[in-house]
Amino acid sequence: MTTTQPLLTARGLTKRYGRVTALDNADFDLYPGEILAVIGDNGAGKSSLIKAISGAVHPDEGEIRLNGEVINFRSPMEARDAGIETVYQNLALSPALSIADNMFLGREIRKPGFLGRWFRMLDRPAMEKRAREKLTELGLMTIQNIGQAVETLSGGQRQGVAVARAAAFGSKVVIMDEPTAALGVKESRRVLELILDVKRRGLPIVLISHNMPHVFEVADRIHIHRLGRRLCVVDPKLISMSDAVALMTGAKKPPEEALAA
Numbered sequence: 001m002t003t004t005q006p007l008l009t010a011r012g013l014t015k016r017y018g019r020v021t022a023l024d025n026a027d028f029d030l031y032p033g034e035i036l037a038v039i040g041d042n043g044a045g046k047s048s049l050i051k052a053i054s055g056a057v058h059p060d061e062g063e064i065r066l067n068g069e070v071i072n073f074r075s076p077m078e079a080r081d082a083g084i085e086t087v088y089q090n091l092a093l094s095p096a097l098s099i100a101d102n103m104f105l106g107r108e109i110r111k112p113g114f115l116g117r118w119f120r121m122l123d124r125p126a127m128e129k130r131a132r133e134k135l136t137e138l139g140l141m142t143i144q145n146i147g148q149a150v151e152t153l154s155g156g157q158r159q160g161v162a163v164a165r166a167a168a169f170g171s172k173v174v175i176m177d178e179p180t181a182a183l184g185v186k187e188s189r190r191v192l193e194l195i196l197d198v199k200r201r202g203l204p205i206v207l208i209s210h211n212m213p214h215v216f217e218v219a220d221r222i223h224i225h226r227l228g229r230r231l232c233v234v235d236p237k238l239i240s241m242s243d244a245v246a247l248m249t250g251a252k253k254p255p256e257e258a259l260a261a
């Protein structure tokens with residue numbers, strides 16, 4: 001995997017909020033087809049890193065490249081246009097709209113010119129069908145009524161809709177910020193299965209999570225973020241969960257033998 005070129009890279013990302021330095025010269029590499037977990041203590045800068053990559057915040061310094069080309073997203077929509085789909089911790093769903101509308105909402109925003117054409121091509125039943133297929137894949141079709149408003153769903157079900165949307169539309173990279181945090185055991189399992197399924201379809205995934213068993217179950221490599229920057233990248237097959245946590249918190253120094261390229 002590491003013999004190929006990374007698909008998405010960041011070098012020297014810095015982001016300051018007043019006196020807080022959320023990102024401090026952070027690096028990042030995502031390789032084709034991998035699941036890269038990003039772990040770190042609260043406030044380590046994981047969300048800031050992902051927001052910089054997905055166009056939600058503008059880094060003060062640093063460079064991001066997709067397929068070797070420097071990118072400068074001015075908004076999450078531009079990142080989505082480039083094929084980077086993100087499921088944010090605080091979900092970007094519209095509560096009053098239906099499940100199917102939410103699944104396609106991002107597309108409307110994404111390409112206004114193109115959208116008209118798209119909506120003429122894809123009639124409502126087709127959109128509902130696709131939304132239904134995605135949710136069935138996630139095992140979420142026990143509930144709905146695809147026309148049901150999202151505000152009537154449980155937190156876990158809403159998360160499922162957001163994950164299904166990202167998986168359905170991400171064409172280059174899918175980023176998930178704590179996708180299982182609000183979910184019960186069964187729903188978490190479905191989301192993990194979906195993550196593996198997205199990987200099987202060849203898409204790389206960035207998974208931010210505090211859930212170590214989930215991280216160790218699905219990740220190919222683990223990016224450990226500490227104090228605003230990448231401390232190291234480790235191979236989950238070569239390190240224990242407790243050692244990964246010790247690295248995160250600064251209790252241990254990165255061991256040479258567990259480092260992933």
Ligand SMILES: Nc1ncnc2c1ncn2[C@@H]1O[C@H](COP(=O)(O)OP(=O)(O)OP(=O)(O)O)[C@@H](O)[C@H]1O
Pocket residue numbers: 017020021022040041042043044045046047048049
């Ligand atoms: N919009 C903002 N305004 C001010 N400070 C911010 C903002 N966003 C993040 N920060 C600060 O930047 C630092 C990094 O935050 P960030 O959310 O990136 O960390 P995190 O690793 O994702 O944390 P957590 O695991 O708790 O979600 C924190 O000290 C946070 O308070």
